[in-house]
Amino acid sequence: MSFLFGGNNRSVEGSVDPAKVEMAMAELDMITDVFNRLVTSCHTKCISSTPNNHRYVEGELLKGESVCIDRCTAKFFEVNKKVGERMSAMGNAAQSTGTFGR
Amino acid sequence: MDFSQFNGAEQAHMSKVIEKKQMQDFMKLYSGLVERCFNACAQDFTTKALTTNESTCVQNCTDKFLKHSERVGARFAEHNAEQMQGGK
Numbered sequence: 001m002s003f004l005f006g007g008n009n010r011s012v013e014g015s016v017d018p019a020k021v022e023m024a025m026a027e028l029d030m031i032t033d034v035f036n037r038l039v040t041s042c043h044t045k046c047i048s049s050t051p052n053n054h055r056y057v058e059g060e061l062l063k064g065e066s067v068c069i070d071r072c073t074a075k076f077f078e079v080n081k082k083v084g085e086r087m088s089a090m091g092n093a094a095q096s097t098g099t100f101g102r
Numbered sequence: 103m104d105f106s107q108f109n110g111a112e113q114a115h116m117s118k119v120i121e122k123k124q125m126q127d128f129m130k131l132y133s134g135l136v137e138r139c140f141n142a143c144a145q146d147f148t149t150k151a152l153t154t155n156e157s158t159c160v161q162n163c164t165d166k167f168l169k170h171s172e173r174v175g176a177r178f179a180e181h182n183a184e185q186m187q188g189g190k
Contacts (some may be wrong), residue, residue: 059165
């Protein structure tokens with residue numbers, strides 16, 4: 001993931017701020033986790049579930065599979081957003097009433 | 103992710119961490135792929151060696167998964183880029 005650094009070659013200077021590094025690592029872990037779940041979910045839905053692939057007669061992505069992957073990822077992001085919105089709405093409601101999940 | 107506010111030492115530290123994580127991810131991908139393709143392809147236990155069909159199946163299974171993950175990666179990157187632009 002060297003693209004994250006934008007290719008600037010600054011020399012090593014200063015000290016490491018543990019809090020900052022901790023935050024960056026948590027973000028990195030989250031992104032990796034989302035990506036891995038996305039790959040697994042869409043593979044299950046688009047590739048391994050089709051009877052054609054129970055024995056894998058084909059190594060290329062078929063047209064329909066490619067379309068399925070595109071739609072699957074788009075839906076996954078939408079679900080991600082929706083769940084996030086619902087959860088923050090619940091969080092806000094809980095904060096104003098002092099209860100959670102009621 | 104934006105590391106532009108990191109100083110040199112922090113950037114060096116992060117690239118080390120990322121390198122380690124990439125190694126872990128690779129091992130996870132490898133073992134996951136073995137499990138996935140073994141379960142899908144290894145059907146015939148009347149022989150010890152993989153049959154011709156099973157071999158082709160494993161090859162196709164691996165190829166297909168890697169292409170799948172490449173495509174998902176491309177869509178993921180597009181989505182992230184969109185989010186970055188929308189967020190600022």
